[in-house]
Amino acid sequence: MRKSDLHGEFFIQGNIACAEAALAAGCRFFGGYPITPASEIAERMAYRLPQLDGVFVQFEDEIASMASILGASWAGAKSMTSSSGPGISLMLENIGLGIMMETPCVIVNVQRGSPSTGLPTSWGQSDMMQARWGSHGDFAVIALCPKSPQEYFDLTVKAFNLSEQYRLPVFVMSDAVVGHMTEKVYIPPVDELEIIERKYTSKKPQDYLPYECEFDAVPDFAKAGDGYRYHTTGLTHDERGYPVMTEECHVKLVNRLINKIKLHADDIIMIEEKDTEDAEVIVVSYGITSRIVFPAIKIMKKKGIKVGYLRLITVWPFPEERIRQLASKVNGFVVVELNMGQVCLEVERCAKNAVTKLVPHPGGGMPQVETITQAIQEVADAR
Amino acid sequence: MPDDKSQQTENLHHPMEEYLRMDRMPHIWCSSCGLGSILTAFMKGVKQADVDFNKVAVVSGIGCTGRVAGYVKLDSYHTTHGRAIPFATGLKLANRDLTVFVISGDGDLFAIGGNHLIHAARRNVDINVICVNNFIYGMTGGQNAPTTPLEAYSSTAPYGNYEQPFNLVGVAAAAGASYVARWSALHMRRLAESVEEMTKKKGFCFLEVISPCATVFARKNKGGTGLDLLKGYKDRSVINHNANPQEIPLDMNGEIVCGVFINKDRPTFWENVLSGTERKVKKTNLYYHDSKTKF
Secondary structure, three states: OOOOOOOEEEEEEHHHHHHHHHHHHOEEEEEEOOOOOOHHHHHHHHHHHHHHOOEEEEOOOHHHHHHHHHHHHHOOOEEEEEEOHHHHHHHHHHHHHHHHHOOOEEEEEEEEEOOOOOEEEEEOOOOHHHHHHOOOOOOOOEEEOOOOHHHHHHHHHHHHHHHHHHOOEEEEEEEHHHHHOEEEEEEOOHHHOOOOOOOEOOOOHHHOOOOOOOOOOOOOEOOOOOOOOOEEEOOOEOOOOOEOOOHHHHHHHHHHHHHHHHOOHHHHOOEEEEOOOOOOEEEEEEHHHHHOOHHHHHHHHHOOOOEEEEEEOEEEOOOHHHHHHHHOOOOEEEEEEOOOOOHHHHHHHHHOOOEEEEEEOOOOOOOOHHHHHHHHHHHHHOO | OHHHHHHHHHHOOOOOHHHEOHHHOOOOOOOOOOHHHHHHHHHHHHHHOOOOHHHEEEEEOOOOHHHHHHHEOOEEEEOOOOOHHHHHHHHHHHOOOOEEEEEEEHHHHHHHOHHHHHHHHHHOOOOEEEEEEOOOEOOOOOEOOOOOOOOOOEOOEOOOOOOOOOOHHHHHHHHOOOEEEEEEOOOHHHHHHHHHHHHHOOOOEEEEEEOOOHHHHHHHOOOOOHHHHHHHHHHHEEEOOOOOHHHOOOOOOOOEEEEEEEEOOOOOHHHHHHHHHHHHHHHHHHHHOOOOOOO
C-alpha cells in the first residue's frame, strides 16, 4: 500500500484535515454521496485516493455508501464515509449491520441544523443521540467530537484506530463550523503516527470460527479471499457466524457487543478538564461549543465563582464514572450544546443530586455569553 | 433391514458437499422451491469456470433467496434488505481478485434495492447478480412484489394486483449490463453455463431465474402444487437468444422467453478508473512532497 507522503504545517479547512487524517491512517476506500456541509471530505478523497492506489466511489445514495464501506472493510480495506444529518439517517440500518457483523469503518457526521433538511449550510450538534441510538436495537457505539481542524485530524486517526481495535463503525461527530473553519493543522509524517491495525486471525481455516472469543472481547478477523470461507450475517449468530434464533444466543451476542465497549470504556474515553477539582460549577461542553464557553467562564471566575471546564472528546461511551465523581463535589453542571438537550440528559442521569442546567440552542447560531453566565450563576446559587 | 437403510443414508453424499455448509442442512426452503436446484446449478457453473473457490464471495440480501449466502461454503455475507449490491461493490473494488456474486430475490433486488441495481449496471462494476424471481414475497408470507403479474393475487393484493410489474431483464439491459440472461429453475444445464460465463466475464452480469413458489404464489393463484408450477413454466418456456430483452415481459400465462440476450464487452468501472486517472494522477503527485509547494 502506498503511504500518504503529505506532512508538515498547513493552513487548511477542517474537512480537508479529516480527509488527510483518514489517508494517513491508511483508509483506502471511500464511498459517499454529496451533502452540505460534508462534501469537501468526499471531494478531497476523490482527488487523493487515486494518488495512493485507493478507491473512491460516489454512490447513488447514502444507503449504498454505507453498505459499500462495510463490503470494502470485509475485503480488508480501511474504509470511510462522510455525510450530514439527512444522509446519516439513511445510513442507520447499515450502521446496525456494521455493528452486528463487527465491521471496522469510520463515519464522519458533519452536523448541520436539524431536523429534516433543516439548515444545510449552518451548524448544530443535534445528531448526538442519533449516533448513540439511531440504528434500531441495543448496542454500544464510539463517537468522537473535534473542536478544531487540528483535533479533527487527530480524532479521525484515532477513530480508525478504535474501529480497527474494537471492530465497529466509529463516528466522528464534527459540525459545519469545525468542518469549514480554516486553521493551522500539523500533519506528522505517517511513520510518526500511532496506527493500530486490525487483528487478523493466525488460525488455520479449518480451526477458525469468525466470532469465537470471550464475553467482552473482540474476535479475530479474516478477510474475503484468504481461504477462510466464513459466513457472516446481520441475523443473531453464534461463534460460527451461523444464524441461531435462540434466546441464549441472542443474549450472549448482544451482551458481548455492548461489553466489548462498555467494559473497556476507560481505555476509550478521552476528556479534557480545567479547574474541576475545586469547582462549584462545571461547564460541560463538546466540539465547537467548547470554544464559546471560555468568555463566560472567565467572567464568572472574576466574580469569584469557582468554575471548572469539562470537555467531552469522546461523547460515546459517555464518561459516567467521571461525572459521578465530580457530582459528589460540585453544586452542579452547566451543559452547553447546540441542540435542545441531548448530552445534557446523560449528565443529568449521572449527576444525581447535583444540579444540571442546560443552555440549549437549536443550531444556526451560538448561545449568548450572558445566557451561559446566567446559567453558571443559577447553579452557583443553588443549594 | 433398518440398519441397512441407515447404512445406505450414511454413505450418501451431496455431489456439491465440498462447497456447501453441510452442518447447516436441512435448509429452510419449502419442498418444491426452485432455490435448491438453482444453488446446485450455481455451484456447478462456478466449478466449470475453474476458478479458485477461495476467491469467490457470495453476497445476499434478505428473503428466501437471501439465505443462499448461509448455505454456500464460501466467503459469504448475508446483509441488509436491498443492499447486497453496494456491499458487493465495496467488496469487489477493495479486493479486485475476488469473483463476487450477488444472489438475491426479485423483491430485494428490484423493489427496495432497485436503485442500486440500475446504478451498478450503469457503472458496469465487475460483479455478477443472480436474481431469483418467484413473483412474490415468499418469506414474509406472500405479499405483492414488483414482479407480481397484473391481476395475480397476493396477500396485499386481495382483489388482484393492479400494478404493472417490472420486466427484470429489460431493466438490467436498459441500465447497461454487459450480460443479461433469463432461465427457469428447470434449465439446470443452461443455468450452470450462464453462471460459468458470468464468472469468466468482466463487467456487470445479470441473470434472472424463474423459480416456483408453491407455498404462497401458487396457493394464492390456484397454481396447484410446486410440480404443477414447474410443469407450467416448462411448457411456457421458449428459448430465443435473439429476443429483445425489452419486449419479453412476463405475465400469468404467456410465454417465458429464455436465453442469453446480451453478452457484450463494455469497459468496467475499474478499467475506466484506471484509464481515466493514471496519467493525470501522476502529474498531481509532483505537488505532494512538502508543505512549501501547492497543497
